[in-house]
Amino acid sequence: MSEPAVTRHSPPDGAPLDSQLAQALDEQRLSDWTEMFTDDALYVILSRENYDRGLPVGLIYCENKRMIHDRAFALMETSMFAPRYLRHIIANQVVVSVESNGTIKSRANYVVLQVLFDRPDATLHQVGVYYDVFRRVGGELKLAERRCVYDNLLVPNALCIPV
Amino acid sequence: MAWQRVASFSEIDVDGVLGVDVNGSPVALYRLSNEVFATSGICTHALALLSDGFVEDGRIECPLHQGQFDVRSGKALCAPVTEDLRTYAVKLEGDDVFIDMERPAASAPAVANAAPNCKAGDGVRNAEEGDQAGTRKIATMNVDPELSLTKRYVWPAEGLTRIPDWVYTDQTIYEREIERIFHGRTWNYVALECEVPKVGDFIRSNVGPTPVVVVRADDGSINVVENRCSHRAAEFCRELSGNVKEFVCPYHQWSYDLQGNLAGVPFRRGVNGKGGMPADFNNAQHGLRRLNVTTHRGVVFASYLDDMESFQNYLGPEVLNEFEATFDGRKPRLLGYYRHTLPGNWKLYHENLKDPYHATLLHTFLVTFGLLVAGNRSLMLADATGRHGVMASAKSERKSVSSDAKKEMRAYRDGMTLAEPRFMDFVEEFDSPWSVTMATIWPNLIIQREMNTLGLRQIIPTGPHEFIMKWTMFGFEGDDEEMTRHRLRQGNLMGPAGFLGLEDNEAIKFVQDGMQHVPGGQHLVKLDPAVAAGTSDSLISEASIRAMYRHWRAEMGL
Ligand code: FES
Ligand SMILES: [Fe+2]
Numbered sequence: 001m002s003e004p005a006v007t008r009h010s011p012p013d014g015a016p017l018d019s020q021l022a023q024a025l026d027e028q029r030l031s032d033w034t035e036m037f038t039d040d041a042l043y044v045i046l047s048r049e050n051y052d053r054g055l056p057v058g059l060i061y062c063e064n065k066r067m068i069h070d071r072a073f074a075l076m077e078t079s080m081f082a083p084r085y086l087r088h089i090i091a092n093q094v095v096v097s098v099e100s101n102g103t104i105k106s107r108a109n110y111v112v113l114q115v116l117f118d119r120p121d122a123t124l125h126q127v128g129v130y131y132d133v134f135r136r137v138g139g140e141l142k143l144a145e146r147r148c149v150y151d152n153l154l155v156p157n158a159l160c161i162p163v
Numbered sequence: 164m165a166w167q168r169v170a171s172f173s174e175i176d177v178d179g180v181l182g183v184d185v186n187g188s189p190v191a192l193y194r195l196s197n198e199v200f201a202t203s204g205i206c207t208h209a210l211a212l213l214s215d216g217f218v219e220d221g222r223i224e225c226p227l228h229q230g231q232f233d234v235r236s237g238k239a240l241c242a243p244v245t246e247d248l249r250t251y252a253v254k255l256e257g258d259d260v261f262i263d264m265e266r267p268a269a270s271a272p273a274v275a276n277a278a279p280n281c282k283a284g285d286g287v288r289n290a291e292e293g294d295q296a297g298t299r300k301i302a303t304m305n306v307d308p309e310l311s312l313t314k315r316y317v318w319p320a321e322g323l324t325r326i327p328d329w330v331y332t333d334q335t336i337y338e339r340e341i342e343r344i345f346h347g348r349t350w351n352y353v354a355l356e357c358e359v360p361k362v363g364d365f366i367r368s369n370v371g372p373t374p375v376v377v378v379r380a381d382d383g384s385i386n387v388v389e390n391r392c393s394h395r396a397a398e399f400c401r402e403l404s405g406n407v408k409e410f411v412c413p414y415h416q417w418s419y420d421l422q423g424n425l426a427g428v429p430f431r432r433g434v435n436g437k438g439g440m441p442a443d444f445n446n447a448q449h450g451l452r453r454l455n456v457t458t459h460r461g462v463v464f465a466s467y468l469d470d471m472e473s474f475q476n477y478l479g480p481e482v483l484n485e486f487e488a489t490f491d492g493r494k495p496r497l498l499g500y501y502r503h504t505l506p507g508n509w510k511l512y513h514e515n516l517k518d519p520y521h522a523t524l525l526h527t528f529l530v531t532f533g534l535l536v537a538g539n540r541s542l543m544l545a546d547a548t549g550r551h552g553v554m555a556s557a558k559s560e561r562k563s564v565s566s567d568a569k570k571e572m573r574a575y576r577d578g579m580t581l582a583e584p585r586f587m588d589f590v591e592e593f594d595s596p597w598s599v600t601m602a603t604i605w606p607n608l609i610i611q612r613e614m615n616t617l618g619l620r621q622i623i624p625t626g627p628h629e630f631i632m633k634w635t636m637f638g639f640e641g642d643d644e645e646m647t648r649h650r651l652r653q654g655n656l657m658g659p660a661g662f663l664g665l666e667d668n669e670a671i672k673f674v675q676d677g678m679q680h681v682p683g684g685q686h687l688v689k690l691d692p693a694v695a696a697g698t699s700d701s702l703i704s705e706a707s708i709r710a711m712y713r714h715w716r717a718e719m720g721l
Contacts (some may be wrong), residue, residue, distance in 0.1 A: 056497025
């Protein structure tokens with residue numbers, strides 16, 4: 001895949017919002033997380049296998065903020081899964097391009113660690129790359145696109161909280 | 164190995180059987196008069212200990228299904244046993260009994276009706292003695308019976324309404340399933356034809372746990388070969404998919420054509436006249452192991468047996484009908500994969516989809532948003548053998564939920580709505596009364612038709628406590644952009660992050676967790692007593708699970 005030349009900004013403009021997103025997920029405040037997206041946001045989690053082969057299927061596939069909202073709502077209100085702690089760790093943020101209207105394309109590596117209550121270990125639940133587009137809405141930076149492309153093709157049992 | 168002392172002569176009752184554990188293998192010792200004979204301690208038909216059986220007239224009768232073997236020759240004498248027992252050479256030195264497990268018993272008369280040579284004492288045995296003589300538990304040979312290495316596989320006396328935990332947790336049972344089920348008389352799903360459209364296209368797949376490669380050969384045929392080099396067993400194909408002219412094993416470069424024939428062996432004739440393969444080495448005998456292949460409506464199945472019945476027969480008319488309702492003649496188009504591990508026994512996944520009871524109770528999402536309620540028109544179909552099933556339901560309007568039904572289901576909440584309800588739309592595209600069907604095709608496939616999100620779920624067992632699930636999601640050629648996106652949006656229901664899918668995975672894990680630390684546990688599957696085992700039109704039923712275990716027990720000889 002060819003990508004535009006990478007230019008470094010320090011600190012990357014997307015970084016503070018990345019941290020807020022990660023924190024909201026870690027604390028399982030999913031409605032706060034939802035609010036960090038633009039109305040037309042795309043949020044998809046897909047395997048490296050599908051991504052590389054141009055296959056569109058995603059573990060989570062949201063075409064707009066309403067679907068992200070429904071996802072957050074259903075996970076909090078209707079879904080049954082074992083309680084767990086999660087840590088989202090983001091690194092190697094790189095701004096790929098900044099467009100004239102202020103839209104930022106960036107990417108970052110991410111790791112999600114998961115702890116279940118009956119085992120001592122934190123397991124590496126997912127490792128991958130965010131391909132992001134950030135945009136300002138009314139002066140506030142929001143996430144307009146996030147493709148979470150994960151490398152560990154075999155998902156350990158179930159993905160209960162977004163990445 | 165050679166002679167090993169295994170017991171003392173006086174321990175073995177006259178006309179009796181004694182079970183001993185020799186290097187981990189159960190052995191049965193029999194005493195007929197002053198002679199001792201030894202055979203393998205496990206019935207060739209089912210996993211029963213012969214030392215719990217009865218000896219009469221030189222025959223051992225298995226305690227489980229009353230098959231009989233000649234104790235001298237090991238010969239199987241009557242139904243249901245057909246395979247002979249292994250025999251072992253025995254010698255007596257004073258009171259010590261020795262056996263040689265690598266040597267069969269010296270040629271012994273294999274006469275079915277031969278009477279035992281003689282009996283102890285006056286040759287008359289009273290009934291009371293007879294009862295005692297036949298049985299001694301193998302555990303008595305162990306220092307501590309609690310630590311007996313020999314396990315028992317006895318189905319609960321209640322029958323199919325109970326399932327013992329060892330069905331899901333035991334390594335020996337698991338290995339027997341691979342042999343008898345996945346490598347036995349079954350058609351195993353391996354691929355969609357559209358995954359290998361061109362000559363040389365391949366994907367990796369599995370039959371049971373066994374890795375295979377599905378490849379389209381030059382003549383257009385689809386071939387399924389073991390992913391195991393016939394030289395040193397290397398799993399040679401490492402890419403998940405691709406296109407090749409031939410397969411070359413990376414270890415010593417043996418090459419195979421697209422049908423699995425061995426094409427080349429480097430240095431086959433050695434170097435400078437030295438080394439190399441024997442002169443009579445014949446490539447034709449060293450190809451990859453090839454499986455029997457069949458396809459139906461674009462779906463590819465493989466079997467280890469060459470004399471399989473047709474796929475249509477294998478499914479039976481009703482399940483075939485549902486299969487063809489989903490694969491309705493349109494060509495499937497690949498949309499992508501989900502793969503996940505699941506820390507539970509593979510059969511629990513079949514059971515989950517033969518258990519319509521859970522659908523409205525576990526999946527509160529369905530109920531909350533009115534997709535499925537206990538009163539919906541539905542069917543839990545089982546084929547005549549009990550191995551396949553189809554869970555089917557028809558979408559209903561939300562207003563049809565009766566207040567009684569609501570009270571039963573804690574999940575039901577009035578007034579909850581989705582911000583983007585269109586992802587739950589059902590676009591009518593199938594000639595079927597059902598909006599949702601989940602077909603469980605024995606032993607390794609689930610065909611998901613959840614309204615418009617379609618998938619094939621392939622079970623790849625990796626041990627009694629875990630399996631891998633590979634989901635191949637598809638649409639059809641001719642779907643427009645919007646239909647494809649609808650399928651993808653609706654895909655949020657399923658897979659390891661699906662609103663429903665994640666809950667099933669969690670629930671199955673909980674079941675496996677629950678069996679880890681409770682010895683001798685059993686499951687209860689009593690719902691719907693009106694149907695002993697088989698098809699039921701009630702959602703509140705476990706009759707299809709019972710039907711599956713009737714089949715499983717027959718296949719496993721349990
Ligand atoms: S193991 Fe494959 S060529 Fe030797
Ligand atoms: Fe379910």
